[in-house]
Amino acid sequence: MPELPEVEIVRQSLEVRVTGLKIEEVKVLTPSVARSGEFSDFREILLGKIFRAFKRRGKYLIAHLSEGISLVAHLRMTGRWVYTTPEIPVPKHTHIIFVLSNGAELRFTDIRRFGGIDIVLTDFLPQYKSLTKLGVEPLSEEFTSEYLGALVKNKKLKIKALILDQTRLAGLGNIYADEALFLAGVNPQREASTLREPEIIQLHGAIREVLEKGIANKGTSFSDYVDGEGNRGQNQLSLNVYGRYGEHCNNCGTTLAKLKIGGRTSVYCPLCQNPE
DNA sequence: CGGACGGCCTGGGAGC
């Protein structure tokens, strides 16, 4: 499932491959995924536009086009943006194909159709609802341990739920949240307000570390994720807890446990991540 | 108003 590192890797590959190319044709195979908003026709508004830049905010991928038009996309669980050539067969569940001026194609595929592409005026992006609600970028300078300390202060909700909340911290999903908590030695069901200062400092460092490592490893391809050129990442090979329920802790050998927090499975080490 | 929870959606795996 694409989280901050995966979206960042896709962004980087599209930036290299697609920037400067013109949209010669748009094939909308699944109209519900191509959301034109206030514009009447998805295809028509995009014809002839040029990809100028690829940005990321949290888990959102944002493409700036010429003439003040932007695309806002979210990969959700199974979304893929792949730059490829027309000779490569179009995979099942492909919803939108951009035919580019160099003859290549940019395809949006999403098995579960949770994701989609919105057309937004570039000037309107700062007010665009799904983006304005997002919290701090965890890899920005703004996100300090003091900032995390302020986030957890007086919060009764569980620390796992807090770091997954995109309005507080934008970019962590279930994989990197579990990994960061393990690395920090913090139990996922701890009430946020009970974290002591050393734990806050540990968790802050761990969040940045797991995200940076995820990017360095070109993303986690646990199930569906591939980068902008269809390649799998390597980070799944270095996960400590996610997807390892019942296996042994890499640190102490204890059998890893799991529980549900906010509807999501959390895997953790009952010894290294003490509930106190 | 913060937090919990169901709905969206399909493929894969477990169980029978």
Add this chain to the structure above:
DNA sequence: TGCTCCCAGGCCGTCC
């Protein structure tokens, strides 16, 4: 072998 059921979880809308 093939059927059914459940699980995976990011975000949004609804409800308390």
